[in-house]
Every structure is written in structure tokens, then in C-alpha cells.
Amino acid sequence: MSNHMSKRLLGAAAAIAGTTLLLAACEFPSMETEQVGYRGTGMEEVKNPRREAEKRDRLQAPEPLPPTQPGGGRAGDVYENVQVVGDLSITEFNRLMTAMTEWVSPEQGCNYCHIPDNLASDDIYTKVVSRRMMEMTKHINDNWSDHVGDTGVTCYTCHAGQPVPEYVWFKDDGPPQAGGMAASRAGQNIASASVGYSSLPRDPFSAFFVDEPESIRVIPTTALPDGTNPRNIMDTEKTYGLMMHFSESLGVNCTYCHNSRSFVAWESSPPTRENAWHGIQMVRDLNVDYLVPLEPVYPESQLGPHHRDAPKTNCQTCHQGANQPLYGVSMLADYPELDRIRIRDNGVPDVTRDELEAPAAEPDGAGEDPEQMFDELPGEGPDGN
Numbered sequence: 222m223s224n225h226m227s228k229r230l231l232g233a234a235a236a237i238a239g240t241t242l243l244l245a246a247c248e249f250p251s252m253e254t255e256q257v258g259y260r261g262t263g264m265e266e267v268k269n270p271r272r273e274a275e276k277r278d279r280l281q282a283p284e285p286l287p288p289t290q291p292g293g294g295r296a297g298d299v300y301e302n303v304q305v306v307g308d309l310s311i312t313e314f315n316r317l318m319t320a321m322t323e324w325v326s327p328e329q330g331c332n333y334c335h336i337p338d339n340l341a342s343d344d345i346y347t348k349v350v351s352r353r354m355m356e357m358t359k360h361i362n363d364n365w366s367d368h369v370g371d372t373g374v375t376c377y378t379c380h381a382g383q384p385v386p387e388y389v390w391f392k393d394d395g396p397p398q399a400g401g402m403a404a405s406r407a408g409q410n411i412a413s414a415s416v417g418y419s420s421l422p423r424d425p426f427s428a429f430f431v432d433e434p435e436s437i438r439v440i441p442t443t444a445l446p447d448g449t450n451p452r453n454i455m456d457t458e459k460t461y462g463l464m465m466h467f468s469e470s471l472g473v474n475c476t477y478c479h480n481s482r483s484f485v486a487w488e489s490s491p492p493t494r495e496n497a498w499h500g501i502q503m504v505r506d507l508n509v510d511y512l513v514p515l516e517p518v519y520p521e522s523q524l525g526p527h528h529r530d531a532p533k534t535n536c537q538t539c540h541q542g543a544n545q546p547l548y549g550v551s552m553l554a555d556y557p558e559l560d561r562i563r564i565r566d567n568g569v570p571d572v573t574r575d576e577l578e579a580p581a582a583e584p585d586g587a588g589e590d591p592e593q594m595f596d597e598l599p600g601e602g603p604d605g606n
């Protein structure tokens with residue numbers, strides 16, 4: 222072999238070795254697979270340990286505020302305009318305001334929901350919305366225990382320290398498109414985040430989370446077509462889009478809720494499918510009774526880009542990638558104040574955006590110490606002094 226040739230070979234060998242090293246250095250940790258059903262049924266949960274660790278770091282409940290004793294008079298008697306938590310004592314009321322600030326507007330402070338110098342005023346939309354949110358939270362914990370169990374929810378479950386929860390949805394027609402034959406593609410054939418980056422219909426929510434959840438059922442129950450199944454291929458794609466959303470929202474595979482032998486059979490599905498069924502009914506109820514009716518109250522900036530509809534909830538709003546929100550940690554137990562919210566008979570606000578203000582971009586009192594805010598008020602601070 223000529224010297225020249227062997228040099229070339231050596232060079233090639235070095236290049237291959239180098240590439241191998243390079244690839245080895247960027248190898249991802251291997252996936253973890255857990256068998257969750259009978260052998261041979263392929264019922265396995267596949268998880269990426271790196272992403273799992275990131276999620277667990279992010280989805281942590283904040284430390285609870287120190288508990289408080291009832292005392293200091295009834296909030297409804299001391300303050301001017303308290304409609305849903307009037308039965309709390311002043312100290313409990315103040316603890317709740319402090320907690321809500323931490324859960325929803327930690328950077329903006331009390332004045333995200335209040336007109337500075339007039340805490341009793343309802344002329345700001347965020348306060349009007351919050352009062353309804355308080356009732357919704359109580360409604361979820363009281364009436365949807367089939368889904369949320371004793372774990373329950375607080376404002377933090379959805380808001381996680383932000384005024385607008387990270388995951389909300391609007392009606393979505395997809396990007397504008399050419400006319401003619403291409404005109405009706407129902408937002409299909411474009412990968413979208415709402416359906417786990419598949420190219421299924423990008424808005425599987427309007428149909429099931431506002432209109433009629435029954436129409437999820439698409440699989441025929443007879444061996445041969447007998448003309449009684451009203452669902453077509455487009456309905457089926459919507460169902461699959463919704464199922465991608467479930468998987469993405471909970472960070473699980475299809476087999477977390479289905480035995481893939483038959484996606485339709487309930488008797489061979491894991492019990493989690495029943496939890497999910499209650500979840501679907503709950504989400505629809507929250508949207509129809511609480512979130513959609515707030516549309517006239519929000520400023521235009523909060524409404525949907527296509528239909529000017531109100532921001533709504535889906536599974537991801539609470540779950541945020543975990544099989545149980547905050548991996549099952551219950552914050553509710555630390556906040557008995559939330560259990561004493563009164564749901565009004567007719568709580569839908571009857572004001573509209575034209576009559577309401579929005580919080581100032583840089584509200585006075587942003588970052589202000591909440592204890593100081595209470596110092597100027599009748600009653601006592603959250604720690605009772």
C-alpha cells in the first residue's frame with residue numbers, strides 16, 4: 222500500500238471515529254418503558270426521563286401561606302362590596318387575597334385586580350372576572366369530585382403564577398387559504414400544537430368542549446356498515462385530534478386509557494378512561510356555564526383572533542403535561558377559605574367591556590408588600606397583626 226493511500230485510509234478512519242464520538246456525545250437518554258396491562262397486549266407507557274424530570278421541576282406547588290385563625294370580624298360587615306366571601310373573617314379574607322395575588326398576579330400585585338385607592342370598586346374587568354373565577358373554583362371542587370377527587374383545584378392549578386393561564390383555546394379556522402376545491406379543509410394537513418403536532422383538525426375543541434361531547438363516538442358497533450353510524454371520516458379525524466390532545470395534556474400514551482385491542486370497549490379499558498370521561502363533561506360545563514358567558518366582560522385584546530370568542534379551558538389548562546395536575550399535590554387542603562366561597566344564584570356579570578377599565582400596564586403597587594397594603598385598610602393583616 223502506498224504511503225499516500227494509507228494516509229487517506231487513516232484519515233477516513235479518524236473521521237469515522239470522530240463522527241461516532243460526536244454522535245455518542247449527543248445520544249439521548251434511553252426511553253423508559255413500563256408495562257401497564259397484560260403481557261402481549263402492547264399496553265406500555267413510554268416516557269422520556271429527561272422531559273419527565275423537567276416537567277417535575279416546573280410543576281411544583283408553592284409553599285402554603287401560614288394558616289390563620291378566624292377573628293377580626295366578618296369581611297362582609299367590615300368591607301363595602303364583598304359578594305362571595307363575606308362569611309370569611311377579616312384575617313381569612315386577607316389571607317385569601319394574598320394567596321390569590323401569589324397565584325395569579327405575583328408580579329403585578331393587588332392592583333392587577335383593583336383600582337388603586339378604591340378596592341371596593343368593580344370598574345376593572347380583572348376583578349369582575351376573578352369573582353366569577355372564585356365561584357367556578359368552588360363549583361369544580363363541590364360538584365366535579367367525580368373528576369378532581371379530594372385533590373381539587375385552586376387558582377394556581379390553571380394560572381400557575383400568571384394572569385392568563387398558559388393553555389387556553391379559541392375557535393380556530395386555521396390560516397387563510399385559497400378558494401375553490403381547497404376551501405374546506407377544516408384546518409387539516411397542517412401540523413398544529415393543539416393536536417400534539419399531528420396534522421389532524423387543529424380545533425377539535427369547539428365540537429366536544431362546547432357543543433356535543435357525545436359525537437366523539439365514531440367507531441361502528443356493527444361488523445358491516447348498516448347505514449346507522451352517522452359519523453364520517455372528518456368526524457373521525459376530529460376524535461383522533463382530541464385524543465392527541467388528551468395524550469399531550471396528560472403526558473401519556475393512548476394505552477393509559479385504552480386497551481388497544483379495542484379502542485371502543487369500556488370493559489377492557491383501564492379505569493383512567495372513566496376519569497377522562499368525567500373530565501370531558503366537566504370541561505364542557507366550565508366552558509358553557511362560566512367561561513363563555515364572560516365574553517362581553519373581557520377587553521378585545523383577550524378575545525379569539527377568528528371569532529372574537531372568550532378564552533376557554535381544555536384538559537391542558539389544568540394538567541399541563543402531568544397525569545394529575547401538579548402531580549397530584551393538593552393545595553386545596555391548605556386553603557379552607559376556598560371552601561367558603563358562596564356561589565350566587567345569578568352570578569353572570571351584567572356589565573360589558575365599554576363600562577370597564579383594564580389594569581394599568583405598570584400598576585401602582587406592583588411588587589408592593591401585601592402586608593403594607595393591608596396596613597392602610599380596616600381590619601388586620603393576613604398573619605393577624
Ligand code: HEC
Nearest residue numbers: 300301302303304305306318322331334340341351352591
Ligand atoms: C386576582 C384578583 C385579585 C387580587 C390579585 C386581589 N384581589 Fe382583592 N378582591 C378581588 C375580588 C374578586 C374581590 C371581591 C370579593 C367578593 O365579592 O366576595 C376583592 C375584594 C377586596 C377587598 C374588599 C374591598 C371592599 O371594601 O369591598 C379588599 C380590602 C381587597 N380585595 C384587598 C386586596 C389586597 C390588599 C390585595 C393584594 C394583597 C388584593 N385584594 C388582591 C380580587 C383580587
Ligand code: HEC
Nearest residue numbers: 321347350351354355358375376379384385389523532533
Ligand atoms: C379551570 C382553570 C381556571 C381556574 C381554576 C381559575 N382560572 Fe382564572 N382564568 C382561566 C381562564 C381560561 C381565563 C381566561 C384567560 C384570559 O383572560 O385571557 C382566566 C382568566 C382570569 C383572569 C383575567 C386575566 C386577564 O388578564 O385577562 C383573572 C384575574 C383570573 N382568571 C383570576 C382567577 C382567580 C382569582 C382564580 C381562583 C379563585 C382563578 N382565576 C381560577 C382559567 C382558570
Ligand code: HEC
Nearest residue numbers: 437438439440464465467468474475478484485494497498
Ligand atoms: C386520558 C384518557 C385518554 C387517552 C390518553 C386517549 N383516550 Fe381515546 N378516549 C377516551 C375516552 C374517555 C373516550 C370516550 C369518549 C366518549 O365515548 O364519550 C375515548 C374514545 C376514543 C375513540 C372513540 C371510540 C368510540 O366510541 O368510537 C377512539 C378511536 C380513541 N379514543 C382513540 C384514542 C387514541 C388513538 C389515543 C392516543 C392518541 C387515545 N384515544 C388516547 C380517553 C382517552
Ligand code: HEC
Nearest residue numbers: 368369370372373467493496497500501535536539544545
Ligand atoms: C379543572 C382542572 C382539570 C381539568 C380541566 C381536567 N382535569 Fe383531569 N384531573 C384534575 C385533577 C385535580 C385530577 C386528580 C384527581 C385525584 O387526585 O383524584 C385529575 C385526574 C385526571 C385523570 C386520572 C389520572 C390518574 O392517573 O389518576 C385523568 C385520566 C384525567 N384527569 C383526564 C382529564 C382529561 C381527559 C381532561 C380533559 C377532557 C381533564 N382531565 C381535564 C383536574 C382537571
